[in-house]
Amino acid sequence: MKPRHGHISENCRPISEVLSLIGDKWTSLIIERLNEQPLRFNALKRRVDGISQKVLTSSLRALERDGFLERIEHPTVPPSVEYRLTAFGHELAQPLSALKQFALANAGRMEAARAAYDARNSSGESSDRRPQPIQPATMV
Amino acid sequence: MKPRHGHISENCRPISEVLSLIGDKWTSLIIERLNEQPLRFNALKRRVDGISQKVLTSSLRALERDGFLERIEHPTVPPSVEYRLTAFGHELAQPLSALKQFALANAGRMEAARAAYDARNSSGESSDRRPQPIQPATMV
DNA sequence: CGGAATCCCAACGGATACTG
DNA sequence: CAGTATCCGTTGGGATTCCG
Numbered sequence: 001m002k003p004r005h006g007h008i009s010e011n012c013r014p015i016s017e018v019l020s021l022i023g024d025k026w027t028s029l030i031i032e033r034l035n036e037q038p039l040r041f042n043a044l045k046r047r048v049d050g051i052s053q054k055v056l057t058s059s060l061r062a063l064e065r066d067g068f069l070e071r072i073e074h075p076t077v078p079p080s081v082e083y084r085l086t087a088f089g090h091e092l093a094q095p096l097s098a099l100k101q102f103a104l105a106n107a108g109r110m111e112a113a114r115a116a117y118d119a120r121n122s123s124g125e126s127s128d129r130r131p132q133p134i135q136p137a138t139m140v
Numbered sequence: 141m142k143p144r145h146g147h148i149s150e151n152c153r154p155i156s157e158v159l160s161l162i163g164d165k166w167t168s169l170i171i172e173r174l175n176e177q178p179l180r181f182n183a184l185k186r187r188v189d190g191i192s193q194k195v196l197t198s199s200l201r202a203l204e205r206d207g208f209l210e211r212i213e214h215p216t217v218p219p220s221v222e223y224r225l226t227a228f229g230h231e232l233a234q235p236l237s238a239l240k241q242f243a244l245a246n247a248g249r250m251e252a253a254r255a256a257y258d259a260r261n262s263s264g265e266s267s268d269r270r271p272q273p274i275q276p277a278t279m280v
Numbered sequence: 281c282g283g284a285a286t287c288c289c290a291a292c293g294g295a296t297a298c299t300g
Numbered sequence: 301c302a303g304t305a306t307c308c309g310t311t312g313g314g315a316t317t318c319c320g
């Protein structure tokens with residue numbers, strides 16, 4: 001995808017580039033699926049439930065551009081296009097998988113921490129820091 | 141930060157949550173800095189060059205909410221607030237660091253792949269954004 | 281089937297300005 | 301020092317339509 005992360009100082013660039021690539025809503029899921037097996041466009045789309053055609057296309061292009069996957073066009077009728085991770089892509093999938101393992105293993109802790117935080121601060125909030133109805137902070 | 145990633149199918153949720161937290165422009169850099177040592181607000185801001193106070197604040201809040209860091213307010217004058225990763229936060233820093241190592245080790249390959257891709261379809265433009273101007277500053 | 285092209289809006293995030 | 305509050309441009313990405 002695009003370098004959503006604007007200008008970043010020299011040394012942070014690589015990590016920022018990778019994160020701007022995989023840190024979006026869908027790309028990590030795409031990599032997971034393709035790390036299992038090569039897939040055709042619509043097969044992949046079906047397995048990444050909820051993704052739009054537009055976003056899938058642009059995500060695939062971005063991954064292809066950075067060398068993480070290859071797009072193989074079969075000259076058949078109707079058209080058939082296969083996407084598969086390159087060796088480089090499978091390498092990327094590893095640290096990404098580690099992050100996923102962490103996430104799965106600690107989902108409970110995160111949720112608990114959130115619940116505690118939200119209980120601590122004002123009343124119930126679930127997902128986000130919002131405009132926040134300002135409150136008489138301290139003093140029960 | 142915010143769950144920028146909308147609704148995602150059940151089993152992918154944890155990874156999407158983590159990525160929506162750290163996958164933004166700045167959070168991973170914040171975690172890196174705090175993984176080295178606890179820092180006060182402005183010290184941290186100085187070390188994450190270019191970040192705005194608003195974004196730093198909201199990022200810190202998000203990390204605090206998920207239990208990855210703690211905010212320690214010292215009742216001094218002038219005010220002094222220390223941010224430090226929790227044990228949980230240091231755990232998160234590990235897979236994140238692995239990703240960074242991958243990024244650093246393969247920055248060249250990515251750039252080469254991009255150059256090759258862009259050369260290949262240099263019919264005016266690639267499907268995505270060009271590289272961006274960069275500024276000098278601090279580390280990763 | 282595998283896209284490209286458009287439209288559109290909510291959000292991310294930068295730049296001030298102000299405060300305890 | 302460590303934040304809040306706002307205004308506002310930019311971008312991500314969903315929905316829809318059209319094409320080879």
